[in-house]
Amino acid sequence: AQTVTQSQPEMSVQEAETVTLSCTYDTSESDYYLFWYKQPPSRQMILVIRQEAYKQQNATENRFSVNFQKAAKSFSLKISDSQLGDAAMYFCAYGGATNKLIFGTGTLLAVQP
Amino acid sequence: IAGITQAPTSQILAAGRRMTLRCTQDMRHNAMYWYRQDLGLGLRLIHYSNTAGTTGKGEVPDGYSVSRANTDDFPLTLASAVPSQTSVYFCASSPGEAFFGQGTRLTVV
Secondary structure, three states, X not given: OOEEEOOOOEEEEEOOOOEEEOOEEEOOXXXXXXXXXXXXXXXXXXXXXXXXXXXXXXXXXXXXXXXXXXXXXXXXXXXXXXXXXXXXXXXXEEEOOOXXXXXXXXXXXXXXX | OOXXXXXXXXXXXXXXXOEXXXXXXXXXXXXXXXXXXXXXXXXXXXXXXXXXXXXXEOOOOOOEEEOOOOOOEOOEEEOOOOHHHOEEEEEEEEOOOOEEOOOEEEEEO
């Protein structure tokens, strides 16, 4: 069975600085997707970025980028130029052949002004 | 506006009562899911459906049932609620990445 591990329950970053959130996963599948979701205090789940496993190029969405290391089964999220609005819970998720999306336990990010 | 609608948004329920959480999507996605979110545990999959007429068990299915009579609706039923089912419940649909409803906060007392 697939698993997703987020080993950082909480992180903190200064406004305008860069922070990296870690995620590792375990799977025997070769074709899958990985995602990062943001959940602000409003409870809404917002897709931040997605990565297809067959793509070697790391996905980027404005200030958000990933470091996808397929052999190491690692999928970290880098947030550049952090803003107060980035403060939220961040979830890493795996989607494979069964269509089930498996989530990690989340990392709560605080942004200090 | 296309998306997923959950109802109710919050509910306080007496233990032992039956409750159905409603979920409707208008995006014609085949796959739908129910998750519960608990502090420190992230989102855990309760049940899922890959297409209308089929359902499957997720990580924490006990005490819950689902049905998928059509593409748009995916209700979650608690047959006899217990306090450990106090949680925030999310419905989602997916063509790949998941689109989420706004969640239902359920408190079982």
